[in-house]
Amino acid sequence: AQKVTQAQTEISVVEKEDVTLDCVYETRDTTYYLFWYKQPPSGELVFLIRRNSFDEQNEISGRYSWNFQKSTSSFNFTITASQVVDSAVYFCALSEAIQGAQKLVFGQGTRLTINP
Amino acid sequence: DTGVSQDPRHKITKRGQNVTFRCDPISEHNRLYWYRQTLGQGPEFLTYFQNEAQLEKSRLLSDRFSAERPKGSFSTLEIQRTEQGDSAMYLCASSLSDSLYGYTFGSGTRLTVV
Numbered sequence: 001a002q003k004v005t006q007a008q009t010e011i012s013v014v015e016k017e018d019v020t021l022d023c024v025y026e027t028r029d030t031t032y033y034l035f036w037y038k039q040p041p042s043g044e045l046v047f048l049i050r051r052n053s054f055d056e057q058n059e060i061s062g063r064y065s066w067n068f069q070k071s072t073s074s075f076n077f078t079i080t081a082s083q084v085v086d087s088a089v090y091f092c093a094l095s096e097a098i099q100g101a102q103k104l105v106f107g108q109g110t111r112l113t114i115n116p
Numbered sequence: 117d118t119g120v121s122q123d124p125r126h127k128i129t130k131r132g133q134n135v136t137f138r139c140d141p142i143s144e145h146n147r148l149y150w151y152r153q154t155l156g157q158g159p160e161f162l163t164y165f166q167n168e169a170q171l172e173k174s175r176l177l178s179d180r181f182s183a184e185r186p187k188g189s190f191s192t193l194e195i196q197r198t199e200q201g202d203s204a205m206y207l208c209a210s211s212l213s214d215s216l217y218g219y220t221f222g223s224g225t226r227l228t229v230v
Contacts, residue, residue: 004158035218043205045159045221091158098164099171101147101211104219106158 002027002096006107013082014115021077021110023092029053033095034068034075035104040088051075082114118142120222122208128228129198136194137225141210148191149219150183152176153205162206165191198229 003026013019025034036048049059051068059066063083067076079086089109095102121140129135141148146167151159162181164172167188177183180198185191195202205226209219 033218037221042223043226044223045207045209045219047218047220050218093158100166101164101171103149103161103164103172104151104159106160108156109158 002029002032002094002105004092004094004105004107006092006110008110009108010111010113012113012115015084016081018078018080019082019112019114021079021090021092021112023075023077023107025073025075025092025094027073027094027096029097033102035093035095036066036075036077037091037093037106038088039091039109045091048077079112084114084116087112087114120208120210120220122206122222122225124225125223126226126228128230131200131229132197134194134196135198135227136192137206137208137227139191139193139208139210139222141190141208142220145210145212145220146188147211147213148185149209149211150191150193151207151209153207153224154203159205159207162193195227198227200229203227203229 005024032053034051038046056068063080065078089111091109092107093104123138148165150162153159161174162177163183165185180196183193205224207224209221211219
């Protein structure tokens with residue numbers, strides 16, 4: 001069965017520091033998708049990125065970057081020059097095929113606190 | 117596009133009562149999903165609809181849970197004879213058949229069973 005492990009339960013840093021959130025996954029599928037979502041206090045899950053298992057290129061979007069390494073089954077997320085508004089719970093997720101669609105298997109989440 | 121709407125945002129109920137939640141997906145999205153999130157955990161898949169057809173149900177969805185999506189538009193999730201263990205955030209999400217951007221989630225309904 002699919003499994004996602006986010007070993008860091010909580011991280012606290014001072015504003016402007018860089019921070020990396022770890023994600024390790026297990027799957028027997030050859031084709032799959034990996035996701036990162038942000039959950040602010042309001043509760044809504046905000047989509048950040050989707051990565052196809054065949055695409056191991058790292059991606060950068062502004063202050064956010066993602067490092068996908070299939071060899072170690074990891075999909076880590078780095079925030080550069082963190083800001084207080086980045087404070088939230090971040091979830092890594094792995095797709096699992098269901099009838100005609102994909103369901104998401106989430107990790108336990110990492111609570112990130114950025115202190116001013 | 118007003119996003120995915122869920123109602124109510126919060127629900128407090130006594131053990132043994134029935135509750136019903138509603139989800140209005142993005143209008144052109146044909147797929148709708150329900151997830152449950154307990155405190156300190158990631159969301160867990162409950163069930164999935166393609167249009168009005170319920171195509172997948174998790175074993176987490178006991179006999180006390182039922183979901184419907186009449187006419188392939190809004191969906192309801194009913195919990196009968198609620199138990200304290202049902203206390204959680206119930207999240208709804210919708211997507212198009214082959215969305216590059218994954219799901220769009222609603223803000224959830226937080227259920228507290230006392």
